[in-house]
Amino acid sequence: MSEKLKPAKLLVIASKAGRVTKRYPYDEPLLSPDFRGKITIDENLCIGCGACVNACPPNALQLMKDKDTVVLRYFVGRCIFCWRCVDVCPVGAIKGLREFELATNDISDLYVHVVHKKAKCEKCEGEGATQRMLYYVVQKSPIVEEYLNECPDCRRKSFIDSVVKRRTGGVSE
Amino acid sequence: MSESSLILKKYMDLANVFNASVTVDGDTIHILAKPEYLPKIADKLFNEFKCVHRTCVATDERPLNGFFSLTHLFTDDSHGFYISLKTYLDGENPKAPSIISVVPAADWCEMEARDLVGVEFEGRESYRLVLPPGWPADAHPLRKDFQYDKRPNILPVGEKVSTNEEASTIPVGPYHPALHEPEYFELYVEGERIVDVKYRGFHVHRGIEKLGESRMTYQQVNFLAERICGICGFEHSTCYALAVEKAAKLDVPERAQYIRSIILEIERLHSHLLWLGVAFHLVGYDAGFMHMWRIREKIMYLSEYLTGSRKTYGINLVGGVRKDINEEKKSKVLETLSTLEKEFKEIVEVAVSVPQVKRRLTGTGVLPKEDAVKLAVEGPVARASGIDRDARRDLPYAAYKHVSFKVPVYTEGDNLARALVRIDEVFESISMIRQLLDQIPKGPIRLEEFEIPPGRIGVQVVEAPRGGDVHFVITGEGKPYRWRVRAPTYNNIPALRVMLRDQPMADAPLTIASIDPCFSCTDRVVVIGKDGVIKKLSLTGGVML
Ligand code: SF4
Ligand code: SF4
Numbered sequence: 001m002s003e004k005l006k007p008a009k010l011l012v013i014a015s016k017a018g019r020v021t022k023r024y025p026y027d028e029p030l031l032s033p034d035f036r037g038k039i040t041i042d043e044n045l046c047i048g049c050g051a052c053v054n055a056c057p058p059n060a061l062q063l064m065k066d067k068d069t070v071v072l073r074y075f076v077g078r079c080i081f082c083w084r085c086v087d088v089c090p091v092g093a094i095k096g097l098r099e100f101e102l103a104t105n106d107i108s109d110l111y112v113h114v115v116h117k118k119a120k121c122e123k124c125e126g127e128g129a130t131q132r133m134l135y136y137v138v139q140k141s142p143i144v145e146e147y148l149n150e151c152p153d154c155r156r157k158s159f160i161d162s163v164v165k166r167r168t169g170g171v172s173e
Numbered sequence: 174m175s176e177s178s179l180i181l182k183k184y185m186d187l188a189n190v191f192n193a194s195v196t197v198d199g200d201t202i203h204i205l206a207k208p209e210y211l212p213k214i215a216d217k218l219f220n221e222f223k224c225v226h227r228t229c230v231a232t233d234e235r236p237l238n239g240f241f242s243l244t245h246l247f248t249d250d251s252h253g254f255y256i257s258l259k260t261y262l263d264g265e266n267p268k269a270p271s272i273i274s275v276v277p278a279a280d281w282c283e284m285e286a287r288d289l290v291g292v293e294f295e296g297r298e299s300y301r302l303v304l305p306p307g308w309p310a311d312a313h314p315l316r317k318d319f320q321y322d323k324r325p326n327i328l329p330v331g332e333k334v335s336t337n338e339e340a341s342t343i344p345v346g347p348y349h350p351a352l353h354e355p356e357y358f359e360l361y362v363e364g365e366r367i368v369d370v371k372y373r374g375f376h377v378h379r380g381i382e383k384l385g386e387s388r389m390t391y392q393q394v395n396f397l398a399e400r401i402c403g404i405c406g407f408e409h410s411t412c413y414a415l416a417v418e419k420a421a422k423l424d425v426p427e428r429a430q431y432i433r434s435i436i437l438e439i440e441r442l443h444s445h446l447l448w449l450g451v452a453f454h455l456v457g458y459d460a461g462f463m464h465m466w467r468i469r470e471k472i473m474y475l476s477e478y479l480t481g482s483r484k485t486y487g488i489n490l491v492g493g494v495r496k497d498i499n500e501e502k503k504s505k506v507l508e509t510l511s512t513l514e515k516e517f518k519e520i521v522e523v524a525v526s527v528p529q530v531k532r533r534l535t536g537t538g539v540l541p542k543e544d545a546v547k548l549a550v551e552g553p554v555a556r557a558s559g560i561d562r563d564a565r566r567d568l569p570y571a572a573y574k575h576v577s578f579k580v581p582v583y584t585e586g587d588n589l590a591r592a593l594v595r596i597d598e599v600f601e602s603i604s605m606i607r608q609l610l611d612q613i614p615k616g617p618i619r620l621e622e623f624e625i626p627p628g629r630i631g632v633q634v635v636e637a638p639r640g641g642d643v644h645f646v647i648t649g650e651g652k653p654y655r656w657r658v659r660a661p662t663y664n665n666i667p668a669l670r671v672m673l674r675d676q677p678m679a680d681a682p683l684t685i686a687s688i689d690p691c692f693s694c695t696d697r698v699v700v701i702g703k704d705g706v707i708k709k710l711s712l713t714g715g716v717m718l
Contacts, residue, residue, distance in 0.1 A: 006526045010460055013519055020467055032474060036481035057389065057396035082396055082487040
């Protein structure tokens with residue numbers, strides 16, 4: 001083909017390619033099997049440990065604490081769909097989905113809240129971790145059971161007391 | 174004596190002359206000199222040893238040792254060495270001699286150091302580059318005593334469009350007509366001819382370095398680094414990860430390095446196809462644009478298939494990658510590549526031979542070699558002006574030492590040469606991915622446990638589609654103490670002045686686009702409302718709605 005006529009070859013290419021535009025949303029979207037979309041948190045599994053919060057790069061996951069509760073909040077508006085949280089969750093409570101259509105006219109759709117009860121300390125009425133997390137820890141290493149119902153401060157105190165007792169043979173001066 | 178010890182001796186001798194100390198750490202030569210010798214040493218490095226000036230970094234080291242520091246980063250590309258030329262500056266009143274009279278390429282990075290860290294440069298004219306004009310003169314956001322979430326009171330000031338008496342002023346911007354990115358050029362024209370150019374950028378400086386140094390962990394910064402650029406994000410996250418790994422001396426599994434290289438080349442493919450499409454669009458050849466982007470879509474699908482996302486792949490971590498490539502994926506990649514290669518060949522052959530396209534590209538936007546060397550331009554812009562340089566070959570990282578490839582070099586320095594460099598590179602990338610997939614070793618894809626000791630330095634250059642990205646890291650406690658980023662467009666924009674001068678006005682958009690500019694990855698601070706209203710965004714409490 002001469003140099004002059006070369007550009008006309010595009011007609012051949014175009015007719016071979018045909019129509020490539022997807023008739024989305026009437027057709028299936030072009031998604032690969034490995035696509036990362038939004039995440040879902042199974043509130044029955046989550047123990048409120050905060051590992052996902054520490055890993056999440058843009059702070060889409062947050063732990064909010066008040067007197068009796070710990071709330072894990074997921075705000076999809078900040079999520080970058082990296083699935084780091086899926087990697088790090090120790091109990092597999094987070095799953096990645098292939099969902100990507102997230103537009104809504106109700107802002108509450110963009111939030112997910114997982115509410116946890118805080119464990120109350122037997123001694124001082126102060127609070128420690130979530131109840132579920134305590135159960136989880138006990139399951140993993142049953143030794144701590146003795147102090148389980150105490151907050152970290154009281155736990156420390158009990159420990160020191162017991163050491164002191166041991167040194168003085170249980171007799172305090 | 175072996176060749177590399179001869180080279181090292183050359184640098185040692187140079188340092189001795191100026192009473193500077195030298196330490197060699199892997200591929201990096203650290204030279205620590207007194208401030209007054211900086212220009213002389215830099216002169217030797219740049220003009221005699223032909224090292225490339227990549228960027229400079231100012232660091233507030235006062236919490237560590239009471240001083241500021243300034244580091245000029247050079248690379249000796251013909252011998253594969255990094256050279257860091259460091260000096261300590263007074264902690265009260267940091268002053269350094271400017272090196273731009275001997276290294277013109279250092280112009281912008283010196284002014285950035287002045288804006289962000291407050292280092293004054295002697296022996297040159299100073300101007301504000303990065304910070305907005307209304308920002309107080311004594312607020313330097315990259316100093317350690319400046320809180321990352323602090324917003325100083327800004328005086329709302331407007332910037333005057335400069336008007337030139339002799340020539341008419343034509344503003345191009347605040348958005349590029351075709352690239353949809355913030356930039357602002359003032360073209361001074363006489364008749365149809367451009368006589369001079371002014372550039373004002375940094376409208377979208379996002380404070381990424383400060384954010385990475387203040388409230389992110391080593392692993393989180395990977396994802397932030399990936400967002401520096403919407404097109405060559407993976408290069409940035411790889412560059413960051415490699416810099417940290419180099420600083421901490423981590424031995425990353427080979428398989429991870431292969432996967433990184435494969436994804437890097439896939440990114441180059443999509444970027445070059447995108448650019449070719451845009452270039453055709455800019456010269457009015459929309460059919461070429463559509464077909465280029467049609468075949469580019471295959472690459473986008475492929476990246477999603479391999480990483481989970483079309484862009485911002487999110488698979489890099491310090492210590493390795495998060496996603497493996499199995500046999501099934503391997504064959505799918507090879508299959509896509511062979512169709513792509515065929516279709517791409519067909520389309521470029523047609524598109525480049527369209528007489529109008531050819532004429533618009535040939536002889537326009539010429540960048541002569543000496544200017545290219547002086548300004549230390551990067552990537553295809555350098556290679557189209559006869560500079561034979563490619564970090565993948567000269568400073569091998571990831572798995573590039575295991576593949577063979579050609580580095581296309583053209584000498585014309587015009588828009589056509591820049592297009593041809595990219596076209597040739599597409600074929601090279603395809604062949605590289607094939608070789609990498611063929612040789613990929615078995616094994617783990619990331620290190621499970623490692624430590625990053627504080628106070629170590631890592632410098633890395635990664636060849637992005639538009640040139641070398643430079644990341645410099647000083648490690649800290651759990652996060653980088655100093656993280657400096659330089660994108661290739663940072664060095665390419667100053668060259669536009671040369672390329673646009675004495676050219677017809679009509680070629681300006683194409684010439685500007687021919688460096689494949691990425692304004693957002695060059696800009697890195699905070700946008701301030703023009704009315705001076707400072708919106709409070711609570712970063713710890715999430716977005717307030
Ligand atoms: S996917 Fe990433 S950004 Fe989204 S919540 Fe999980 S860790 Fe955060
Ligand atoms: S890591 Fe898992 S268990 Fe822990 S808070 Fe997050 S979702 Fe819950």
